[in-house]
Amino acid sequence: MDQHSLLFQSMVYLAAAIVFVPLAKKMGLGAVLGYLIAGIIIGPSLLGFIGREGEDIMHFAEFGVVMMLFLIGIELEPALLWRLRSSILGLGGLQVILSAAAIAGIAYLVGQPVNTSLALGMILSLSSTAIVLQTLNEKGWMGTSAGQSAFSVLLFQDIAVIPMLAIFPLLAGNAAADAASHNASLRDNLPGWAQTLVVLGAVAIIIIAGRYLVRPLMRIIARTRVRELFTATALLMVVGIAVLMNLVGLSSALGAFLGGVVLANSEYRHELESDIEPFKGLLLGLFFIAVGASIDFNLIMKQPWLIMGLVVGIMALKGIVLLLLGKIFKLSTDQNLLFAFALADIGEFAFVLLSFTGQTGLMSKEMTAMITAVVAISMALTPLIMLVYEKVIQPYYTRSEIKAEREADEINEKNPVIIAGFGRFGSMTGRFLRANGIHATVLDLDSDRVDALHNLGIKVYYGDASRYDLLVAAGAKDAKMLIIATDHAEQTLEIVRMAQRYFPHLQLLVRAENNEDTFELMDLGVLHIYRETVDTSLRLGVDALRMLGGRAYRSERAARTFFRQDERTLKGLSALRDDKKQYISSMKERIDEMEKLISSDRVKTWLDEGQGWDPESLRDEIRGEKIDEE
Amino acid sequence: MARVLINFAHPALEKSRVHSQLLRVVKNIPGVTFNDLYEQYPDLDVDVAREQKLLEQHDIIFMQHPFYWYSAPAIVKQWLDLVLEHGWAYGHTGKALQGKYFGNIITAGGAAHSYEPDGHHGHTVHEFLLPFMQTAKLCNMHYTAPYVIYGVHRQDTSDIQEDAARLKQVLERLRDDKFDLTPLPGLKDLTQILQLPAQTR
Numbered sequence: 135m136d137q138h139s140l141l142f143q144s145m146v147y148l149a150a151a152i153v154f155v156p157l158a159k160k161m162g163l164g165a166v167l168g169y170l171i172a173g174i175i176i177g178p179s180l181l182g183f184i185g186r187e188g189e190d191i192m193h194f195a196e197f198g199v200v201m202m203l204f205l206i207g208i209e210l211e212p213a214l215l216w217r218l219r220s221s222i223l224g225l226g227g228l229q230v231i232l233s234a235a236a237i238a239g240i241a242y243l244v245g246q247p248v249n250t251s252l253a254l255g256m257i258l259s260l261s262s263t264a265i266v267l268q269t270l271n272e273k274g275w276m277g278t279s280a281g282q283s284a285f286s287v288l289l290f291q292d293i294a295v296i297p298m299l300a301i302f303p304l305l306a307g308n309a310a311a312d313a314a315s316h317n318a319s320l321r322d323n324l325p326g327w328a329q330t331l332v333v334l335g336a337v338a339i340i341i342i343a344g345r346y347l348v349r350p351l352m353r354i355i356a357r358t359r360v361r362e363l364f365t366a367t368a369l370l371m372v373v374g375i376a377v378l379m380n381l382v383g384l385s386s387a388l389g390a391f392l393g394g395v396v397l398a399n400s401e402y403r404h405e406l407e408s409d410i411e412p413f414k415g416l417l418l419g420l421f422f423i424a425v426g427a428s429i430d431f432n433l434i435m436k437q438p439w440l441i442m443g444l445v446v447g448i449m450a451l452k453g454i455v456l457l458l459l460g461k462i463f464k465l466s467t468d469q470n471l472l473f474a475f476a477l478a479d480i481g482e483f484a485f486v487l488l489s490f491t492g493q494t495g496l497m498s499k500e501m502t503a504m505i506t507a508v509v510a511i512s513m514a515l516t517p518l519i520m521l522v523y524e525k526v527i528q529p530y531y532t533r534s535e536i537k538a539e540r541e542a543d544e545i546n547e548k549n550p551v552i553i554a555g556f557g558r559f560g561s562m563t564g565r566f567l568r569a570n571g572i573h574a575t576v577l578d579l580d581s582d583r584v585d586a587l588h589n590l591g592i593k594v595y596y597g598d599a600s601r602y603d604l605l606v607a608a609g610a611k612d613a614k615m616l617i618i619a620t621d622h623a624e625q626t627l628e629i630v631r632m633a634q635r636y637f638p639h640l641q642l643l644v645r646a647e648n649n650e651d652t653f654e655l656m657d658l659g660v661l662h663i664y665r666e667t668v669d670t671s672l673r674l675g676v677d678a679l680r681m682l683g684g685r686a687y688r689s690e691r692a693a694r695t696f697f698r699q700d701e702r703t704l705k706g707l708s709a710l711r712d713d714k715k716q717y718i719s720s721m722k723e724r725i726d727e728m729e730k731l732i733s734s735d736r737v738k739t740w741l742d743e744g745q746g747w748d749p750e751s752l753r754d755e756i757r758g759e760k761i762d763e764e
Numbered sequence: 765m766a767r768v769l770i771n772f773a774h775p776a777l778e779k780s781r782v783h784s785q786l787l788r789v790v791k792n793i794p795g796v797t798f799n800d801l802y803e804q805y806p807d808l809d810v811d812v813a814r815e816q817k818l819l820e821q822h823d824i825i826f827m828q829h830p831f832y833w834y835s836a837p838a839i840v841k842q843w844l845d846l847v848l849e850h851g852w853a854y855g856h857t858g859k860a861l862q863g864k865y866f867g868n869i870i871t872a873g874g875a876a877h878s879y880e881p882d883g884h885h886g887h888t889v890h891e892f893l894l895p896f897m898q899t900a901k902l903c904n905m906h907y908t909a910p911y912v913i914y915g916v917h918r919q920d921t922s923d924i925q926e927d928a929a930r931l932k933q934v935l936e937r938l939r940d941d942k943f944d945l946t947p948l949p950g951l952k953d954l955t956q957i958l959q960l961p962a963q964t965r
Contacts, residue, residue, distance in 0.1 A: 685777055686806035752873065756917040 143191075146183045150176045151419050166268050167517035169419050173426020174514075184427055191424045197376065198417025199264050199482060201410055203292065203387045204372050206267065206285075207394020208403055215395060218286050225283055225463055226290020229477070232455045233259035237448065249305040253496045256298045257488060257505070258448055262481035263288045263387075264418055265516050270476065273524060279465060280472035287477055295385050295483050302487070305496060336382040340375060340389060344396030352402045353585055356596055368409040401588040404577070404595040408603035421482070428485075429510040433503055444508045445515070453478040468527065475523045479516040480509040549575045550614040552640075554599035554629055556587065559645050559666055560619030574617070575608045600628040602636055615641045623651045630658055649704060656708040672697055766941045768796045769822035770869070773829040773837045775802055782871045782916045782924050783830065789928040790828070795939045797822060801839045808842050815847040820860060824908070824938055827896070828869040831912075834885075834892040836868075844899060853903040865948060866900035867908035868893055869931065875915040890952075909951035933958055 150172035158168025176183040184191070215222075238255030242248060266284060267276075275281045348371070355367050372390055379389035397403060434441050453474045460470030488506055491497045497505070551567060551574040553560050564574055576594040578584050587594040597604040599620065610616065616633050620626045626644060633640050643662045646652040655663050672693040679689035770790060774783050791798045799818060805811070819825060829836045847853070852860050870889070878884035879892075889912050890897075900907040911934060913919075913927050937957055951957065 685803060687775055687802040688778060690806040753917045756873070 143184065146176055147191075147420060147423055150183075150423060155419070165272060165419075166265050166422055167514070167521075169422030170426040170514045170517070173423035174429060175426075176423070177427030177429070179429065179431035191420060195417050195421035195424050196482065198414055198419075198421045200376050200387045200390045201372055201414035202264060202267065202418060204375070204390035204394040205407060205410055205414055207391040207396075208398050208407055210395055210398055212395055212398065218282065218289075221283055221286040221463065222290050225459055226287045226294075228459055228462075229287050229456065230259050230291060230294050232459070233452050236451055236455060240451070250496055253302060253305055253487075253491050254505070256301070257484045257491070258480050258509075259452070260291045260295070260481040260483045260487075261288060261452075261477040262479050262513050262516065263292060264421060264482055265479065265513055266476050268418065269517055269520050273520065275472065278469060278472070280460075280469035280476070283460070283463065283465060283469075283473050284476045289391075291481065291483070292385060292388050292391065295388075295487075298487065302491065302496070332382050333384060336378055336384065336389070337392065339378065340393050341396050344393055344400075348397060349400060349402070349585070352400075352405075352596070353582070356402075356584075357582075361598075364405060365409045368406045369413065371406075372410060401584045401594050402596050404604055404607040405597040407607045408597070408601065411603060411607075425482070425485075425510050425513055428506065429514070430503060430507050433507050434511075437504070441504065441507055441511070444504075445511050448480065448508065449478040449512055449515070452480075468530070471527055472523055475519050475527075476516070478519070479512045482513070484509045549573050549609060551575070551617060552577065552599075552605070552608050552610060552613050552615070553617045553619060555579075555618065555620035555645075556583065556594055557619065557621055560617065561587075563617055563619060575613070577604065577608055579620075598625075600625060600632050602632060605632065605637065610637045610640060613637075613640060615643065617643045619645045623647055623654070626651070627654060627658065630655065630660060634658065649707075652704060653708050656705070668697065668700070765795060766824050766939055766945075767822040768793075768824045768826070768935055768939050769799060769818055770796060770826045770828050770935075771799045771801055771840075771843065773801045773827065773840045773843075775837050775839070777802070780830070781921075782913060782919065782927070783828075785921075785924045786828070786869075786871075786913075786928050786931060789932045790935065793932060793935055793939070796935050801843060802837075805839065805842075808839055810839075810843050810846045812846050812849070815843065816849075816852060816860070819847070819864075822864070824865040824867075825905075826867050826869050826911075829871075831870040831872040831889070831892075835895075836870075848899070848903055859904060862904040864905045865908050865945065866896070866903075866905040867954065868896055868910040869954075870910060871913045871916045873915070873917045875918070876912075879914070906949045908948045909954045909956070911954040930955060930958075 151169060154172035154175070155165050155168035158171060159165060175181055178184070234252075234255035236255070237258050238251040241251035241254045246254065266288060270276045270281050270284065276285070351367065352364075355363050371393065375389045375393045376386035379386040397406060400406075456474035456477050457470055460473045465473055485506065488497075488502055488509070491502065551572055553564050553574045553576045556564060556576045556578040557580070560576070560578075564576060567574055576587070577597050577599040578587075578594055579596070579598055584594050584596045595608065597608075599605060599608075599618070605616075610633070616629075616637070618626050618629050618633075620629065623646075626646075630642060630644060633642055641662070642660055644655055644660050644664065646655055646663050646665050648665070652663050652665055675696075676689045676693045679692065680686055772783075772787070772790075774780055777783060777787075787798075790796065797818065799815075801810075827836065827840055829840055835841075849858070851857050872879065872889065874883075874885055879887065879889050881887065885892075889910060893910055897907040911931060916924075919927075934954055934957060947960070948957070
């Protein structure tokens, strides 16, 4: 592909995405279906903008799946994974084994040889991680019990691909195994025990590097304060894992997932997430377009009934197995239906496995092409099926759905408060909230501090809070409050503008350094502004008054009165500030006023508030009466 | 020797003529503990443990305060609400204060005759102090007669000094425990103890 055509291709893909995804969304079909439609339309069957190279692009775009698994891993704490272990092994394992056995059995009954039947069973038992997770996320169903179960099953399937790839050469016989060796990896020429050792070694490298190498590396990168370097590091990490995994013949998606899980507890988690996210999104989009484009309509037109029958039959069979499992694992009816609807499709790993069977001669060319079409159609149907679930089935069960969501909240606890800036100001606020049982997600730009705080067990993440994506990653959509305690006024204003624009539901509590900052924040309409030194200086003033013999209670009240007066003055000034000249003159007036306040009787008056406690007027009145009486 | 505690409450002592004079005397009586509530808790955050410990260490407890709106300044209410805990001061297991004496030392703006049933305020000070009395009773304490300084707005310095000296005498008598404490709850005014015959036990 020369450069010109590469640019042209990029243009076609991007344009198709931009045209069809918003259209699909508008029609309530979801982004995944939008990408698939775009692929079908620009593909060889309709407009023909892209032809055979669609398959190459699909292989390239499969990397989006790798990135997605990395992101899934990074959003997943190892503790959660451990809690899901029974559903991953039990639910996932049973799903793959039962579905594969059922499909293989039927294939054998209709006259396929044993090895082909087994290959078909394995290929078709898998579901599409990319489409299902994307759709579940899009609809906000990830947290439901069906979402969690589907996730567990998908995770197991991703793992199951590895032994499947190992079994296929055996099914094909020795001659075919040689043909398959184009996929040469480091371990191929080693004896069995050494292969195991190599695989374990690769996994160990990922875990150890994630634990002990990534953090110092990130710290060094963060210190350079060159943002794109961070993105480059994040990409390098994912690509590196993929290369390592390919080298030892493991699934790179699985490796990326493992890498993500290792980094899930890292303070750079949000930064990594927001760096990888756009790449993942684009590559996945590309992948879906490629799937759409690879659907061979000519083939379908030749045998429409056979292909549609296969699609419906396989999906129904998988759906029944899933419903059965959901029942065994005690999902409520509506959740069980969602679970079955979501996973009844055939996944993208089928394409990988199919290319393998084609090469090994396990299946004929025609059969491979037909199964490819079946897989692609079933993937394309998934968003539609989910749509049916959302519009038709879910409304019947709205009640229990709410219950399920509440359960999910406990698993993925989201912090109601985000603190931007965890310096001497923000840390105090954060500690105070923490002491009162309110946990905050902390964002800070000082990598050394982030590191130190992380060691203290505080959830703190490296990143610039004025970035939209980072705020999203920190949970700004679900949070109630954003506390902005950053050091630099410019940055503070930027975060305020960002938050007001994209997260208008967030309560903003903003630290201001001085009166100038306060005015700017007032101009932006910020209601809760905290000038950083006011309280401290007044507290010192209170102590000074007390040490000079003043009563404690009076001194405290005096400070509070002074504070209120000062805030009022500032608000008055802010209103006048638009006219600079007036501001200056008015500032002068205020200084005059302050002088008046400070001098003599004005001070006496406001310090004497609380007349009710010992009214001089009453005393005068009573004494007057006394004089009258006499 | 009885141990006497004075819990003092005045939000604007700097403006009070009478109490500042009284304090000059009250603060310096050996064996009488002076506890300045507003000075101790300017934010009204009463330290319950500290206050309970003080109460446990004394036999006779006074609340000294101006008679604001027929009652006391805000911190006294806060103090009562927080310190007299259930299970400690009252209730089945609340016996910490059992047998102690409790009373008020108050300054009122109105003259003595205005606190008569037919006077300006229509009730006696004792009637107004009913919540304190019942509080003491609920906490297994004896309520003593209040020590009242009437007509503070009309008093001049010599009057106040006289009152202060008399209060000092009363507190010293109570501290020295030279008479039978049993008639205390029956008294009308705490100054009356000065007339009681001294009893050495």
